Amino acid sequence: MLRSYTFRLYMNPMKLLIKRIEKIPGLQVMVSLLALIAALIFAAHSRFPVEIRSLAVAARYSFVTTSIGLLCIFYLILRLPPRWLMPLVFLGCGSLFGLALAGLWASGQSEPYVVSGLIPYNDAATYYIDANRLLDGSLLSDSSSRRPLAIGVLASLLGITGRSLQYALTILVLLEAIAAAYMTLEVRRVKGPAAAALVLWITFLFARRFIGTTMTETLGLTFGMLSMTFFLRGASENRLTDALLGAFLLTLAMNIRVGALFLLPLILLWVGIHFRGTTRFSWKNAFFAGLVVVAGFGLNSIVLYFVGSPLGMAFGNFSESLYGLASGGERWSYVYSVNEETNYLPDRERFALIYRLAFDLIRENPMGIVKGSLHQWGLLFSDTWFSVYSYVGGENVEGNRYIHWGLYALCFVALINVVRKRCDPLLFFILFSTFGILISVPFVPPGDAHKMRAYAATIPLLAFLPAYGLSELVNLIPLTNLKDQPDRVVSADGLAIFSGILTTFMVLAPVVFMKAAIPPKVEIPLCQPGEIPVSIHYEPGNEVRLIRENVIQLDWLPEFHFGRYKIFIHNLPNNEAIAILERLEPPATLLLGYDIHTDKRIWLLTDTQKMPDSHGILQICGNFYETDDPDIMRYGFFYPREIQIQS
Secondary structure (H helix, E strand, O other): OHHHHHHHHHHHHHHHHHHHHHHOOOHHHHHHHHHHHHHHHHHHHOOOOOHHHHHHHHHHHOOHHHHHHHHHHHHHHHOOOHHHHHHHHHHHHHHHHHHHHHHHHHHOOOEOOEEOOOEEOOHHHHHHHHHHHHHOOOOOOOOHHHOHHHHHHHHHHHHHOOOOHHHHHHHHHHHHHHHHHHHHHHHHHHHOHHHHHHHHHHHHHHHOOOOOOOOOHHHHHHHHHHHHHHHHHHHHHOOHHHHHHHHHHHHHHHHHOOOOOOHHHHHHHHHHHHOOOOOOOOHHHHHHHHHHHHHHHHHHHHHHHHHOOOOOOOOOOHHHHHHHHHOOOOOOOHHHHHOHHHOOOOHHHHHHHHHHHHHHHHHHOHHHHHHHHHHHHHHHOOOOOOOOOOOOOOOOHHHHHHHHHHHHHHHHHHHHHHHHOOOOHHHHHHHHHHHHHHHHHHHOOHHHOHHHHHHHHHHHHHHHHHHHHHHHHHOOOOOHHHOOOOOOOOOOOOHHHHHHHHHHHHHHHHHHHHHHOOOOOOOOOOOOOOOEEEEEEEOOOOEEEEEOOOOOOOOEOOEEEHHHHHHHHHHOOOHHHHHHHOOOOOOEEEEEEEOOOOOOEEEEEEEHHHOOOOOEEEEEEEEEOOOOOHHHHOOOEEEEEEEEEOO
16 A cells, blocks of 8 residues: 555656646657657767666667567557657667667677778768868768768768767767657557557668668668658648658658659659549649659759769769669679779769660660569569568578568558558558559669668658558457557657758758868878878777777777677678788777878778877878788778877
């Protein structure tokens, strides 16, 4: 009795506080956002309690543990009354995404796009260096000019955080977690708790591979989640404005990370039919949808104009995939093996030439593109790492197969309901979006993008299809308490404001940083004969330090034991880089930057004792790794003799 009385005394003030929060406009949104921010920062940056490390590594790399925990916890949260939903869903998403980020930083893993948990690698390194160069007033390289929106956001976040890569990545993941929370709430509103938990589970399993990297998939997925949230509101509530906002945000997502572009014309068709009123087709509303799509491409062109290279070409690398498709389903790199003259041209000339070669190939052998298309559709539903749900699974290949079959079965249930429930506006939207993704497959080959990378903008749509099927099956259960009923009371307050602020920031911030940039005045270091002078930025949160095995401390960024580092670098996809990186001897420091004088990439590999205690611009004398191999030279491995900080 005493315990029950004490519990009621505690709960009554809590209920009173929640009721007051609900009555104040916007306060619940602010409380929810603060809860998400606090949870994410604590999960990602706190090292106490130590047990958080195990949770973080599991959230990042474990499939079974993460799946069971995520599905169970979020299903229970999503079954709570509406007044509790927004704060707890935001809190849960902040914790989940923060733990995935901490898992990378605590493990020190090397992955395809990151070395030792932090240092950007391959394409990610190019994006990171170009973002730093933009802050010094330089235009993006040809390569980064294909994705100006994403690289512009990265540069802006680096500018805000004083070039701290760790803090910039934290904010990037924070934005993704907010979008995931809004998406989860909206799916719960229209299809219930089980569907919402499944959508979050599938989306998170895709997202966590890129959390903590500078790859464009993170921001592309963020806008993809926001666009789907608006689409669901527009379809279920018959709100044209929300549908148009969804089309606009989806277009931006496609510009951030190019994907299933043929989905956009299908969205225009859906708008014209769904919002037709008493007519057969609303050309006016379809025209409005076309305008917002054009506006999305226009904003990308504006940012490209101000910060991109004049020689860069947006969507130019589509030519590589087109050539591979016309060749019968070869990979994007196939063109360079059969047309070596294309390897050394500037982007604009190279892509223009590849387009001509691809169209010539199609004219000579029209069946090549048919064969290639069938090959890519086959991959989409194959038992490989290129299938539609290939990112859903763990190390057990046989277990993954059953999971994928289960998801396909749920998709089939959803599509069966297209016939059974013709008037369901959500099913009508699913039909058009699924068809739009399918017809895009030959031109966004799954075989060119491991685990559906190129489909980042449309992963939420692919996740919603089996979630709808699950919701239909749950509703067949005779127990009323388990039925997956939607709850129209649940709202997504603040979604439009958040989306508007994020879009404005993405477009304006890079241009502002570019125009306000003051190139650093740096004198060329005086070095000994035969040495090369370089100057690079050195700020907190950007380096990895390797320590000896006899140093007793917990591995956590920026310091890792050398044994852990040496094992994990073998996860990198390039053997030539591994051979050089494993020669380091602790104590050592790894730092990626660019030479302010020449714009060359510098991957600093040095004894930690040579690094200065303060931060700023490093004046370095040393030499690049000696080699004639262009595949190794592109990394810019640099060994310093002397390092000083510019006063």
